Amino acid sequence: MKVTKILGLGAISMSLMACVTNPVTGRSSLQIANNSEIATMASQEYKTTLSKAKVITGTADANRVKNVGNRIKQAAEKYYTSIGRQSDLANYNWEFNLLQDSQLNAWCMPGGKVAVYTGILPVTKDDDGLAVVMGHEISHALAGHGNERISQAMLAQYGGSILGSSINNAQWASIFQQVYPIGAQVGLLAYGRKQELEADKMGLYLMGMAGYDPRTAPAFWERMEASSKGSAVPQFLSTHPNPSSRIADINEAMPQALEYYRAAGGK
Numbered sequence: 001m002k003v004t005k006i007l008g009l010g011a012i013s014m015s016l017m018a019c020v021t022n023p024v025t026g027r028s029s030l031q032i033a034n035n036s037e038i039a040t041m042a043s044q045e046y047k048t049t050l051s052k053a054k055v056i057t058g059t060a061d062a063n064r065v066k067n068v069g070n071r072i073k074q075a076a077e078k079y080y081t082s083i084g085r086q087s088d089l090a091n092y093n094w095e096f097n098l099l100q101d102s103q104l105n106a107w108c109m110p111g112g113k114v115a116v117y118t119g120i121l122p123v124t125k126d127d128d129g130l131a132v133v134m135g136h137e138i139s140h141a142l143a144g145h146g147n148e149r150i151s152q153a154m155l156a157q158y159g160g161s162i163l164g165s166s167i168n169n170a171q172w173a174s175i176f177q178q179v180y181p182i183g184a185q186v187g188l189l190a191y192g193r194k195q196e197l198e199a200d201k202m203g204l205y206l207m208g209m210a211g212y213d214p215r216t217a218p219a220f221w222e223r224m225e226a227s228s229k230g231s232a233v234p235q236f237l238s239t240h241p242n243p244s245s246r247i248a249d250i251n252e253a254m255p256q257a258l259e260y261y262r263a264a265g266g267k
Contacts, residue, residue, distance in 0.1 A: 022143050023085050024202045027194070031147040032154065038147055039091040039111030041176050046095070046113035054100035056118065062098040065116045068130045068212075069096030072138055073112070075209035075264070088142075096134075104227055108137040109180070110146045123223045131212035132220045135203030143202060145195045149179045200246060201253045208260035215254070218247045 020031045056062045073094050080086050094112035101117040108114045114137065116130070124130040140146070153175050191199070200217075208214045258266075 020144055020147075022198065022202065023080065023083055023088070024139075024205055025143070025198050027143075027198050029144065029148045030151050031144045032151045033147045035091050035110070035144070035147060037172070038150065038176070039093075041173075042109040042111050042113055042146070042180065043093065045180060046109055046115075049115070050097060050099075053115075056098040056100055059098075061118070061121055064127060064130060065098045065114075065134075066096045068127055068210075069094070069114055069134055069138070071210040071212075072131065072135055072206050075206055075211075076138070076142060079206075079209055092141075104224065106133045106137050108134075108141045110141050110144075112138070112141060114138065123227055124220065125223075128207075128212050128216040129220045129223075131207040131210065132203065132217045135207040135210075135212075136199045137203075139199040139202035139206060140191060140195065142206075143195070143198055145191055145199070146179065148195065149191070150175055153178055197246070197249055200250055204250060204253050204257040205260055208257040208266070209264055211261070211264040211266055213266060214257035214261055217250050221246055221250070 018031050019028050021028045077086070077089060080089055091110075092112040094114070096114045096116075098116050098118060102119040103117045104120045104123060106114070106116040106120055114134065116134065120133060121130075124133055157175065204214045204217055207217075
């Protein structure tokens with residue numbers, strides 16, 4: 001089903017709910033919020049986050065983040081165009097930044113606003129490992145997981161009472177901030193298990209389309225799990241699936257990912 005955009009800062013009707021089908025994974029989800037409004041608010045929060053962080057520029061690592069991000073972006077755009085869904089990316093204004101922070105983390109906000117923390121680079125090790133991380137996070141945005149969580153929050157908070165009524169600016173801002181808390185942790189949306197597994201699968205496909213070897217993904221996730229031994233679980237993994245089930249699902253999706261990888265020139 002094609003994306004139907006309703007609800008901005010105005011009226012929302014229960015009868016106009018939008019069922020969106022992910023063109024990469026085939027999973028359907030309810031997304032009733034306006035993607036343009038979400039992207040605008042996400043861009044504002046991203047700017048606020050960057051203003052409070054130490055953004056690394058001009059280094060080899062900073063350039064790697066931009067290069068890997070751009071290759072995945074271009075692969076996604078090529079795929080969406082090939083299936084006539086390029087309009088899905090109309091609200092994207094991509095940015096890829098490396099932030100000085102010891103956390104093992106990375107995130108992508110709606111509209112393609114990506115941040116990678118320096119703390120995760122020793123675990124990614126190389127471009128393939130970085131592509132696993134960035135492909136996963138970019139997939140959260142492309143799959144509309146932010147819209148899905150915002151929609152869930154709207155329905156949970158207002159339920160059937162919003163039928164034929166409107167959500168005002170303050171209510172909309174409150175819901176957005178529930179899903180994307182203001183501050184240093186702005187990108188750390190607590191996604192559900194289905195969304196995390198979808199991001200794994202879609203990210204695997206995207207990295208393959210971009211020419212990165214998807215067979216490196218299981219080893220990366222094993223390194224991430226090992227990094228938490230004897231210490232607190234990294235924020236990046238705090239809401240993620242069990243490592244063994246995650247790797248099993250990744251391996252199940254591997255044949256298709258390898259087809260994309262070989263089509264992009266991989267061996």
